Amino acid sequence: DGGITQSPKYLFRKEGQNVTLSCEQNLNHDAMYWYRQDPGQGLRLIYYSQIVNDFQKGDIAEGYSVSREKKESFPLTVTSAQKNPTAFYLCASSRLRQGNQPQHFGDGTRLSIL
Amino acid sequence: AQSVTQLDSQVPVFEEAPVELRCNYSSSVSVYLFWYVQYPNQGLQLLLKYLSGSTLVESINGFEAEFNKSQTSFHLRKPSVHISDTAEYFCAVSEEGGADGLTFGKGTHLIIQP
Numbered sequence: 460d461g462g463i464t465q466s467p468k469y470l471f472r473k474e475g476q477n478v479t480l481s482c483e484q485n486l487n488h489d490a491m492y493w494y495r496q497d498p499g500q501g502l503r504l505i506y507y508s509q510i511v512n513d514f515q516k517g518d519i520a521e522g523y524s525v526s527r528e529k530k531e532s533f534p535l536t537v538t539s540a541q542k543n544p545t546a547f548y549l550c551a552s553s554r555l556r557q558g559n560q561p562q563h564f565g566d567g568t569r570l571s572i573l
Numbered sequence: 574a575q576s577v578t579q580l581d582s583q584v585p586v587f588e589e590a591p592v593e594l595r596c597n598y599s600s601s602v603s604v605y606l607f608w609y610v611q612y613p614n615q616g617l618q619l620l621l622k623y624l625s626g627s628t629l630v631e632s633i634n635g636f637e638a639e640f641n642k643s644q645t646s647f648h649l650r651k652p653s654v655h656i657s658d659t660a661e662y663f664c665a666v667s668e669e670g671g672a673d674g675l676t677f678g679k680g681t682h683l684i685i686q687p
Contacts, residue, residue: 463616490674499582501663501679502617549616556674558667559605559624564616 461486465550465565471573472537472544480535480568482550488563490556491533495519496547496567505548508533509556537570545572575600577666579678586654587686594649594681596638596664603669606647608638611661611680620662623647659685 463484472478484491490509494502504517508527522541527533533552537544547569551562576599586592598604605624609617621632628640638649647664664678 465616492674499679502677507674551617553674557671558669559622560667561607561619561622562617562675564609564618566616567614569614 463550463552463563463565465548465568467568468566470568470570472570473573475539477536477538478570480537480548480550480570482533482535482565483531484533484550484552484563485531486552486563487530488552488554489530490553490560491527492551492553492562493517493523493525493533493535494549494551496549502549505535507556544570546570574673575604575666575668575671575676577664577676577678579662579664579681581681582679583682583684585684585686588656589653591652592650592654592658592683594662594664594683596647596649596678598645598647598664598666600645600666600668602671605667605669606638606640607665607667607675608632608636608647608649609663609665609677611663613660617663620649654683654685656685656687658683 466481492507493505506525508514524536550565553560553562578597607622608620610620611617621630623640631637661680665675
């Protein structure tokens with residue numbers, strides 16, 4: 460079955476530490492996205508990528524970094540500069556970013572601070 | 574640029590009662606509309622979508638939504654809810670020919686009371 464795999468499901472970060480969240484898709488989608496979800500705030504876009512080796516900042520990119528070295532993979536690094544990283548992180552993909560293409564989501568990674 | 578508003582953050586209903594979750598959008602061009610469902614600690618799943626054609630669209634589990642261009646709405650309805658419908662529901666919009674991709678509402682938490 461095609462889909463999106465996020466790992467780990469739960470992640471704990473110590474103060475001053477960078478952590479990386481994994482996102483892999485086998486849907487052959489060109490576009491991939493990272494969202495942050497906090498209670499009552501819906502989904503906020505962190506970064507997106509429409510093609511390999513290219514990515515764009517979303518609405519809340521500060522304190523985060525990404526890479527897109529392969530079409531299938533779009534890892535997100537939460538850096539020590541992100542002062543409030545506790546949240547549920549969702550990765551998504553779609554054939555294209557624009558128009559009538561729905562996004563497909565992974566099951567998320569819940570990040571907490573130790 | 575498009576925007577979407579879900580006026581109700583929570584909707585409590587009794588089991589087997591009907592429910593309507595409201596979604597209004599803002600756009601100056603033609604749009605595509607989506608409803609997603611999120612069960613606890615999971616990612617979002619596509620529930621139904623309006624791309625063109627019939628303004629009434631249905632899902633496999635009894636939900637339906639009607640695109641109303643004059644009211645700029647895409648409300649989600651179900652005639653009789655079950656405990657298993659307890660979840661967060663997100664409305665999303667994208668513009669035909671637009672560059673911004675999907676924009677999500679803040680979500681409505683559907684709470685089914687026995």
